[in-house]
Amino acid sequence: MAKVFLYPTTSLILSDLVARFGHTPLSAALQVRERIQTAGLESPPLQITPEEPKKGLRWAAVEVPSGVRGRMSLYGPMIEAAEAAIIINNADYSFGCMGCARTNELIKYLVRKRNIPVLDLEYPQNEEEGVEFVAAIKQFLDTLKGGSP
Amino acid sequence: MSRVRIAQLSCGPEYSGVQKEIDEAAAAVDAEIFFPDLKLADIRHSFDEFGLDVRSPDLKLAIARAKALVEGRVEADAVFIATCFRCAEAAIVRNELRRYIHENSRLPVVSYSFTERTTAGTLLTRMEALTTIARRRALLAREEQQGLTMGVDSGSSTTKAVVMRDNEIIGTGWLPTTAVLQSADEAVAQALSAAGVTREDLEAIGTTGYGRFLVGDHLKADLVQEELTVNSKGAVFLADTQRGPSTVIDIGGMDNKAISVQDGIPGTFTMGGICAGASGRFLEMTSKRLGVDITELGPLAMKGLSRKVPMNSYCIVFGTQSLVNALAAGSSPEDVAAAACHSVAEQVFEQQLQEVDIKDPVIMVGGTSLIQGLVRAMEDLLQTEIVVPHHSQYIGAVGSALLASGFIKGD
Numbered sequence: 001m002a003k004v005f006l007y008p009t010t011s012l013i014l015s016d017l018v019a020r021f022g023h024t025p026l027s028a029a030l031q032v033r034e035r036i037q038t039a040g041l042e043s044p045p046l047q048i049t050p051e052e053p054k055k056g057l058r059w060a061a062v063e064v065p066s067g068v069r070g071r072m073s074l075y076g077p078m079i080e081a082a083e084a085a086i087i088i089n090n091a092d093y094s095f096g097c098m099g100c101a102r103t104n105e106l107i108k109y110l111v112r113k114r115n116i117p118v119l120d121l122e123y124p125q126n127e128e129e130g131v132e133f134v135a136a137i138k139q140f141l142d143t144l145k146g147g148s149p
Numbered sequence: 150m151s152r153v154r155i156a157q158l159s160c161g162p163e164y165s166g167v168q169k170e171i172d173e174a175a176a177a178v179d180a181e182i183f184f185p186d187l188k189l190a191d192i193r194h195s196f197d198e199f200g201l202d203v204r205s206p207d208l209k210l211a212i213a214r215a216k217a218l219v220e221g222r223v224e225a226d227a228v229f230i231a232t233c234f235r236c237a238e239a240a241i242v243r244n245e246l247r248r249y250i251h252e253n254s255r256l257p258v259v260s261y262s263f264t265e266r267t268t269a270g271t272l273l274t275r276m277e278a279l280t281t282i283a284r285r286r287a288l289l290a291r292e293e294q295q296g297l298t299m300g301v302d303s304g305s306s307t308t309k310a311v312v313m314r315d316n317e318i319i320g321t322g323w324l325p326t327t328a329v330l331q332s333a334d335e336a337v338a339q340a341l342s343a344a345g346v347t348r349e350d351l352e353a354i355g356t357t358g359y360g361r362f363l364v365g366d367h368l369k370a371d372l373v374q375e376e377l378t379v380n381s382k383g384a385v386f387l388a389d390t391q392r393g394p395s396t397v398i399d400i401g402g403m404d405n406k407a408i409s410v411q412d413g414i415p416g417t418f419t420m421g422g423i424c425a426g427a428s429g430r431f432l433e434m435t436s437k438r439l440g441v442d443i444t445e446l447g448p449l450a451m452k453g454l455s456r457k458v459p460m461n462s463y464c465i466v467f468g469t470q471s472l473v474n475a476l477a478a479g480s481s482p483e484d485v486a487a488a489a490c491h492s493v494a495e496q497v498f499e500q501q502l503q504e505v506d507i508k509d510p511v512i513m514v515g516g517t518s519l520i521q522g523l524v525r526a527m528e529d530l531l532q533t534e535i536v537v538p539h540h541s542q543y544i545g546a547v548g549s550a551l552l553a554s555g556f557i558k559g560d
Contacts, residue, residue, distance in 0.1 A: 037186050040207040043163045050166035053265035065233030066265040067161025093189050099207030100161060102236065 001146040005082035007107060009075060010042045011096025014086060017134070021141040026078040040099040044074075060106060071103045079110050084117045084144050086137060091123040117144065153180040153280040156225035156256075158214050158246060160207040161233040167267045171231065174272035178280045185214040185223040201245055208232075208242045215246045219253045226283035229276075230260040244504060251409070251417050251506070257282040258417050260504065275420060278377035282415060288555045289378060289414045292391045296352040296557045299340065300549025301333055301368065302376070303360030306402030306429065307516060308332040310340035311546035312351075313554075320344025321543055329360040330367050337368070353556045355379070355549030359403070371556035376545050377406055377418050383548025384512045385413045387538035394508040398497070398527065398535075399515040399544065402429045405497050409505040419504040427496030429517040431465050435489040438472055439482045443520070446486050450522020453483030455491035468492060487522055494526035502531070512536045514544035 006014045006027040018025040030042055048070050056069025059076040079085075087108060091097065098104055111118060119140040124130040155175055162168045175182045187195075187210070195213035203209060211230070217223040230246055232239030240262065247260045259275045261267075282289065294313045302309040304326060310333070312320035322339025326332045341347060355372035356365040357379040365373035376399075384397040397408040405427060408418040421427065436446040458475040462468040468489070475485050511533055517523055518541040528535050540547060 034189055035186055036189065036192075036210060037184055039157065039159055039163045039168060039184055040161075041210055047169055048164055048166045050265040053165055063235055065161060065236040065239070066165035066167075066263070067233040067236070068164075070161070070164030070166060070265070093192070093206065097206050099205060099210070100164075101204035101206075101238065 002083040002144040003081055004141070004144070005078055005085040005111060007085065007087040007104075007111070008091055008096035008098050009078070010098060011088070011091070013095060014088065017137055018086070018141065021138055022146060023141055023144060026082055028074060034094070041093060041097045042099055059110065065102065067100055068103045068106065071098075071100060072106065075103075075107055076110075079107065079114065082111070082114065082116055084140075085111045085114075086119045086140065087111065087121070089120065089122050095123060151179075153178075153226045153283045154224075155180050155182050155227045155229050155276070155279060156185050156214065156218055156223065157182045157229050157231065158211040159231040160205060160211060160239050160242070161236070162231055162263060165233060165263060165265045165267075167263050167265065170267055170269045171229070171272060173269035174276045177269065177273055178277045180227075180276060180280045182229065183225070185217050185225070187213055187217060191217065201242065203238055203242055205238060208239060211242060211246060215250055218256060219250060225256060227279040228256050228258045229279065230258065232262055234262040234264045247417055247504070248506065257415065260417075260419070274375045274377065277375040278415065278418065281374060281378045286414065288552060289382060290412070291552060291555050292386070292413065294386075294551040295554045297346060297350055298353045298355070298550045298553045298557070299337070299351050300355045300357070300546035300551070300553060301337060301364055301370075302543070302545030302549065303329055303333055303356065303358040303364045304402060304545065305359050306433075308336045308358075308360075309543050309546040310336035311540070311543045311550050312340045312344035312346060313547070313550040314344070318540055318543075318547065320346070321540070321546075323542070326360070329363055333360065333364040333367065352558070353553040355553030357545040357549045370553070372549065372553045374549065374552065377408060377420065378415055379548035379552065380406060380514060380544050381408050381410045381415045381548070382413055382551055383544040383546075384514045384538065385410060386551055387514075387540055387544070387547060388510065388512045388536050390510050390512070390536075396505065396507050396509075396511045398502070398511065398513045400427075400429050400493065400497055400513075400517040400523065401515055402433075404428070405501055407497070407501045407505045409508065417505055419501045421501045427493055427500060428465075429493075429515070431468055431493055432489060432517060432520060432523065434465065434469055435472060435486065438469070438476070439486060441482070446490075447520035447522045449483055450486035450490045450520070451525065453481065453485070453487030453522075455484070455487040455526065457484040458488035460488040460492040461495055462492065487526075490520065490522035491526040494523060494530055498527070498530045507531060507533075509533055510536045512538065514538070514541045516542045518542070
């Protein structure tokens with residue numbers, strides 16, 4: 001069983017897929033609803049305190065906006081703990097979404113810098129691509145330690 | 150209007166840990182923050198229509214929410230735009246949304262860039278101004294002072310009091326702020342004595358400035374009001390520009406205000422004060438270092454050439470260092486005074502005036518407007534003639550006295 005970091009980290013579907021294929025998803029699985037009634041698209045369910053942006057200084061310097069550092073205080077430890085990662089590029093908002101583009105750039109960079117197995121996929125645009133998308137994820141997960149042969 | 154509903158358009162406050170502070174500041178002025186309810190599909194097409202191609206999904210959401218407000222699909226009384234400090238992408242969106250809402254609706258807007266250190270206290274004056282504009286439009290529309298009223302401005306550096314009767318200033322009081330209540334009592338005594346009236350004669354009292362709540366309570370004021378709306382009102386009243394657009398600049402001892410005014414009511418405004426290099430306090434320090442009274446700094450600066458002395462610092466400590474270095478290198482006090490004025494004007498220009506639409510007439514108010522060198526430096530930067538009305542140093546007290554007359558019994 002491998003710890004797999006997911007991007008977008010909020011993706012419930014991705015998180016479910018990883019768990020189904022026998023691994024531990026590292027994510028902040030959160031349903032991005034059809035109607036948005038919160039401050040941001042992926043507002044955290046719990047109140048983050050001003051301490052979190054300070055903890056985020058481990059991954060981003062003080063001149064980096066506080067919103068980026070606050071997010072990094074959540075995702076930084078997950079990236080460090082990850083043994084593999086799946087990155088879905090250009091995902092639809094409903095699939096999973098992260099509000100800050102600068103954090104997204106930093107997260108992807110830090111994941112790639114870790115030299116762990118990474119699956120980079122484009123978000124599928126039709127059913128056929130959707131089937132290939134799931135197959136690619138399954139194949140990737142199977143190759144990981146503890147995955148089904 | 151009871152509870153004012155403020156629509157929040159933002160990126161990053163919940164991950165910065167400051168959403169609670171924003172909510173608290175709004176609650177303190179009997180307002181509530183809400184997030185305009187949108188569908189995911191709305192984001193896509195509103196964002197495309199707006200045409201600003203940003204990458205962050207939360208900024209796209211803010212754009213879609215702004216469009217929903219302007220198009221009347223979501224109702225609000227005021228708008229608060231907040232994004233992370235130091236995010237260039239967000240700064241562009243913040244500015245464009247503020248302008249877009251200001252130009253296309255009657256909604257009062259304030260924008261703010263926060264850090265994790267932002268507190269409810271920092272946001273309070275801005276929220277108070279937002280809710281006042283929404284709640285008290287009729288009061289702010291008042292153009293004439295009636296009866297016998299007094300305004301007291303308990304500022305961070307000085308306390309001012311003004312007594313007005315039937316649209317005329319008949320008494321003033323002024324002194325440096327030390328103990329807040331004592332300073333207020335002294336300023337009031339001076340103003341009453343100059344006006345030849347007593348406290349009992351007054352029909353209404355208004356207070357403003359940092360000490361407004363304490364002094365308001367002490368004087369049993371009829372109106373306790375933040376300085377953004379009060380100063381706007383006082384400025385257009387004294388400059389006799391109550392109708393049409395104007396811009397009010399107030400460089401204070403602790404913070405600066407730049408307010409875009411329409412028919413005497415603030416539309417958008419910024420209030421800054423993180424860096425003392427851009428405040429009146431720096432000019433006070435300059436005059437002390439030059440060994441002249443603050444009232445002599447302006448005339449001194451008018452005789453100097455700012456470009457002869459390099460001085461341009463956000464920070465009062467570094468600014469003072471430039472000042473000391475220049476004097477040690479043999480610069481004349483005139484040139485140093487001019488450079489200090491230019492430095493303050495430039496910081497205000499760079500940090501704040503970019504966030505409001507500068508429309509003539511530009512009115513400078515507050516104690517620093519009496520420093521001619523500062524006014525000239527600002528004129529050079531803005532390339533326009535600046536109006537400094539009579540009694541400009543009493544602006545908050547005049548605005549308070551004017552608005553307080555709306556509280557005279559039977560009015």
